[in-house]
Amino acid sequence: MTSLFDLPFEEPEPDEPAPAQRPQAPYTVSGLTAALREVIDGAFGLIAVEGEVSNCRTWTTGHIYFTLKDELAQLRAVVFRTTARQLKFTLQDGEHVVVRGRLGVYDQKGEYQIVCDRIEPLGRGALQLAFEQLKRRLAAEGLFDEARKRPLPALPRKIGIVTSIDGAALRDIVTVLRTRYPSAHLIIRPARVQGDGAAVEVARGLAAIVRVPNVDVVIVGRGGGSIEDLWAFNEEIVARAIAKCPIPVISAVGHETDFTIADFVADRRAATPSAAAALVAQAHTDLRLSLARSRERLVAATRRRVLMLRGRVHGLAARPALSGWPTRVALNGRHVAELTHGLRRSLAARVGAAGRRVDLLERRLEARNLRRRITTDQARVAAMRTKLDALVIRERHLGQRRLGALAARLEALSPLAVLARGYALCWDVEQQTLVRRAVDVAPGDQIRVSLSEGSIEAAVLRTEPAR
Numbered sequence: 001m002t003s004l005f006d007l008p009f010e011e012p013e014p015d016e017p018a019p020a021q022r023p024q025a026p027y028t029v030s031g032l033t034a035a036l037r038e039v040i041d042g043a044f045g046l047i048a049v050e051g052e053v054s055n056c057r058t059w060t061t062g063h064i065y066f067t068l069k070d071e072l073a074q075l076r077a078v079v080f081r082t083t084a085r086q087l088k089f090t091l092q093d094g095e096h097v098v099v100r101g102r103l104g105v106y107d108q109k110g111e112y113q114i115v116c117d118r119i120e121p122l123g124r125g126a127l128q129l130a131f132e133q134l135k136r137r138l139a140a141e142g143l144f145d146e147a148r149k150r151p152l153p154a155l156p157r158k159i160g161i162v163t164s165i166d167g168a169a170l171r172d173i174v175t176v177l178r179t180r181y182p183s184a185h186l187i188i189r190p191a192r193v194q195g196d197g198a199a200v201e202v203a204r205g206l207a208a209i210v211r212v213p214n215v216d217v218v219i220v221g222r223g224g225g226s227i228e229d230l231w232a233f234n235e236e237i238v239a240r241a242i243a244k245c246p247i248p249v250i251s252a253v254g255h256e257t258d259f260t261i262a263d264f265v266a267d268r269r270a271a272t273p274s275a276a277a278a279l280v281a282q283a284h285t286d287l288r289l290s291l292a293r294s295r296e297r298l299v300a301a302t303r304r305r306v307l308m309l310r311g312r313v314h315g316l317a318a319r320p321a322l323s324g325w326p327t328r329v330a331l332n333g334r335h336v337a338e339l340t341h342g343l344r345r346s347l348a349a350r351v352g353a354a355g356r357r358v359d360l361l362e363r364r365l366e367a368r369n370l371r372r373r374i375t376t377d378q379a380r381v382a383a384m385r386t387k388l389d390a391l392v393i394r395e396r397h398l399g400q401r402r403l404g405a406l407a408a409r410l411e412a413l414s415p416l417a418v419l420a421r422g423y424a425l426c427w428d429v430e431q432q433t434l435v436r437r438a439v440d441v442a443p444g445d446q447i448r449v450s451l452s453e454g455s456i457e458a459a460v461l462r463t464e465p466a467r
Contacts, residue, residue, distance in 0.1 A: 036105055040105060046101070047102070050098045053093055054068075054094075055067045056091050056093050064079040097119050098119070101115045101116040102115055102117075149268075157184070157216060158214050159177065160187045160209035161219050167223055168223050180281035181280065181281035181285075187209060189205040194225070198232035202232055210247065216248075221273050222252075224253075238262055250266060250268045250270055250276045250280070251265075419451060424451050425450040426448075427447065428445075428446075429445075429457070438464055443462050447459070
């Protein structure tokens with residue numbers, strides 16, 4: 001056995017001093033935040049977080065900001081506009097949800113947050129929650145009240161249909177109406193009833209049907225499917241279009257147990273499109289059955305009446321006092337036939353004479369037809385006007401030629417023409433007497449000389465007698 005004293009007794013060697021560590025350079029706030037972002041991005045990918053929604057706010061930009069919390073902690077969350085548009089329900093405080101997204105760091109506030117790509121209510125689907133929220137809101141507005149719903153018309157003449165042009169619902173509706181109500185006039189407005197934008201097309205289809213004159217009732221719907229397939233009829237735009245429609249609306253979405261928002265707002269709900277068509281044609285079917293029963297009763301009553309009267313006739317014919325009445329009736333019938341034949345011949349002759357007289361009067365009236373005479377007179381007036389215009393033009397040309405000749409002669413005889421050739425007229429100073437001879441003036445007299453352009457006032461220096 002080894003004793004403790006057998007061990008060597010050695011002094012422990014002193015520990016070597018640790019090398020001096022250099023102090024680390026301080027982080028900047030932004031640098032530390034960036035480092036934390038890298039750590040978070042590397043440690044967490046796409047994650048799901050469960051919690052209760054609080055402080056939910058929707059900004060004017062369309063982004064939704066809220067806090068996700070439980071009993072011990074809370075987490076900032078954001079839903080960007082593009083994702084928020086795809087939410088089927090309204091995110092509200094107090095909702096218990098599961099969000100899926102990625103963690104990120106908001107540098108400006110030094111906070112970490114989760115950027116949500118998808119949000120699901122815990123324990124129920126998003127579509128079911130959206131359905132319940134919209135149902136509560138529209139019910140509070142009174143859109144489901146029975147007091148505002150209108151009765152269906154008994155015998156509608158024009159029936160509007162808003163559904164898919166390629167769906168089985170349209171074929172079912174048309175088949176039922178053609179069988180039970182063949183005289184109805186169908187107005188079909190095609191619309192998509194499934195997928196993105198289907199709700200908008202259904203609402204536009206209702207608005208277009210309303211603009212067609214004299215439409216009495218509208219059937220809007222589609223065949224069956226899942227809640228996603230039927231979701232267009234749970235949209236608010238469709239509900240408000242049905243409520244705004246001024247004519248009765250039948251919701252005919254093909255499902256038996258579940259209801260859509262359109263079923264609550266519409267004036268009547270039908271389980272299937274075929275049932276909607278049967279509702280529209282119900283009054284017509286009832287009327288046809290009532291008329292058929294009335295016809296059968298009338299035929300039976302008429303037969304009984306004929307049999308009763310026939311028995312009375314046979315009983316009266318058997319009496320001795322009326323033994324020869326058939327012969328007398330036959331003779332009277334022959335006399336009546338002869339009178340009828342004569343009356344027809346007389347009426348035919350009178351009608352023929354009257355017709356011939358009418359034809360004669362029509363021919364005489366046609367000969368005195370004022371419209372024809374006016375047309376003839378108008379043609380004559382037009383011809384005379386043409387001749388008159390030609391005469392006027394000819395006389396004008398003759399007058400112009402005569403005027404030109406006279407003007408030429410006048411121009412030739414005009415003293416102005418003579419003056420233009422270099423001659424002049426000599427007047428006394430008052431320009432009243434024409435000086436024709438030299439002896440008519442004396443030296444020193446004032447005279448006026450008229451030229452082709454202007455005049456000259458001059459004094460006589462001397463005179464020379466004519467040679």
